Amino acid sequence: MYDIIFRHLEEKVALTPSEKELIKTFFKHKKLKKKQFLLVEGDVCKYLAFVSKGLLKSYNVDDKGNEHINQFALEGWWSSDMSSFFSGEAAFYTIDALEDTDVLLITSEDFEKLTLQVPIMDRYFRLLFQNSLISKERRLISSHTHSAEEKYKYIMANNPDLVKRVPQNLLASFLGLTPETLSRLKKNVIVFAK
Amino acid sequence: MYDIIFRHLEEKVALTPSEKELIKTFFKHKKLKKKQFLLVEGDVCKYLAFVSKGLLKSYNVDDKGNEHINQFALEGWWSSDMSSFFSGEAAFYTIDALEDTDVLLITSEDFEKLTLQVPIMDRYFRLLFQNSLISKERRLISSHTHSAEEKYKYIMANNPDLVKRVPQNLLASFLGLTPETLSRLKKNVIVFAK
DNA sequence: TCTTACAGATGATCTAAAACAAGAAATTCA
DNA sequence: TGAATTTCTTGTTTTAGATCATCTGTAAGA
Structure with missing residues (x-):
């Protein structure tokens, strides 16, 4: 159950067995069915979630x-409305499951x-947020610089799994395009993967 | 000289006098003339910079x-090509001074x-990156959701100083618009500030 | 297995903002 | 102070992508 999260934590920081035991006590496990909500816009975001299986949006x-x-x-990814989670204000985002999903949840008090x-x-999350910030910066520049087709190629190259x-x-929607535009431009993009 | 940086650090974390002395030893001071470069695209970004006076882009x-x-x-802001600074790869961004600027610099080894x-x-930078990530997320959503005019109003409301x-x-350019578009839409936006 | 809903494709039309062009106003600095 | 550069405005044309409208294929649920 906690294998995946420790694998991810230990990619960035070293943990002692007793630290690991302590960490476990702060998380609780939850299963989400496809389409089930983890957070609804306007509510306060109570949890930071680590996805151990499945897919959230x-x-x-x-x-x-x-x-x-x-x-x-x-x-292996984390999800939350960070602004609401850390400030206690109403959430701007809604979060739900695209597939049946297992998450590990921690409250802001426990965080x-x-x-x-x-x-x-703190070091782990410093490194995590640091990397997120870098990729978010790139996405923002890309959204200004690239055409619809270039955005699509960019994500194909960088997140083929997604x-x-x-x-x-x-x-x-993730790319900031309409479904029609994406459908159309796919015809023009030569895809080398099979 | 170090007043501003400690004021900013101590907004987020508590520091002992000896920690403060130690922190000082890792930074060096530099003055940049207007239009002077701190980093050129393609070079490796050697420094993370804290702006104690002036303005960088x-x-x-x-x-x-x-x-x-x-x-x-x-x-009070930090600036760097984070990807290059932390990975040692070639920088994607260029950084230069819009005004005569004073910075405190730290190398990645010293960081x-x-x-x-x-x-x-680590806690300080965790909190810093966390907040940056939140505002960068909002900017990205805004760039997909809002019209040119709404983007302008948004920044007017949130960063009037800037x-x-x-x-x-x-x-x-920051908003992802052409100067012509911004000039034109200003006429339509009623400004309540004087 | 029927049927009800999505997901995706494709066509026609519309529109916001880009691109291109040219001046006017404001700063810079020599 | 005056030339040079930079910033800002305004006009016209073009275009990428949105919007609206169907249609088809696929999957899920009863």
Whole structure:
């Protein structure tokens, strides 16, 4: 059950057996059915979730009813409305499961305790947020610089796994495109994978 | 000289006098003239910079020669090509000074030493990156959701200081717009500030 | 296995913002 | 102070992608 999370933590920091035991006590396990909600916009985001199996999406619905995907979270990824989780204010994003999904959940109170009792977790999350920030920066520049086709090629090259598991209309939303545009431009993009 | 940086650090974490003395030893001071480069695309980014006075911009130049602003850094902000700084690979961004600017610089080797010798700095940067990530997420969603005019209103509301100090063409680039578009939409936006 | 819903493809039309072009205004600095 | 550079505005044309409207294929649930 905790194998995956420790594998991920230990990619970035070294943990003693007693630290690992302590870490375990802060998380609780939850199973989500496909389409089940983990968080609804407007609620306070109580949990930071580690995906041990499955796939989550976090998204915002605009005034016109259009969904804008903020993030997908595959196995080994974390998901949350960070702003709400850390501030206690109403969540901007909704999070639900695209597949049957297993998550490990930690509350913000326990997150605070965890980082104070196991300071190296601050280092882990520093490194995690650092990498997220780098890739988010690139996505933002790409959204200004690249054409629809280039955005699609970029994600095909960098997240082929995601492209395989996520329906096209959601991928379009993630890229900031309409499903029609994505469908059309696929015809023009020569795909070398089979 | 170090007042500003400690004020910023101590907004997020508590530091002992001896920690502060140690922290000082890792930074060196540098003055940049307006238009002077701190980093050129393609070079390895050697420094993480804390702006104690002035204004930096980090940007990427695309194939057509268009500048795309990644980030502005006012007093109290950090600036770097994080990907290059932490990985040692060639930088994607160029960083230069929009005004005469004072920075405190730390190398990646010293950054590593700093976080190991003063572990609470991992917490500081965890909190810093966490907040940056939240605002970068919002900018990305905004770039998909909002019209040019809404983007402009959004930055006017959230970073009025920046809008005052940055030339309009650079602000346009930051928002992912052309200077012409920004100039035009300004006429339609009723501004309540004086 | 029927049928009800999605997911995806394709066509026609529309529109916001880009691109191109040219001046005017404001700064810089020599 | 005056030339040179940079910033900002305004006009016209073009275009990428959105929107609206069907249609088809696929999967799920009863």
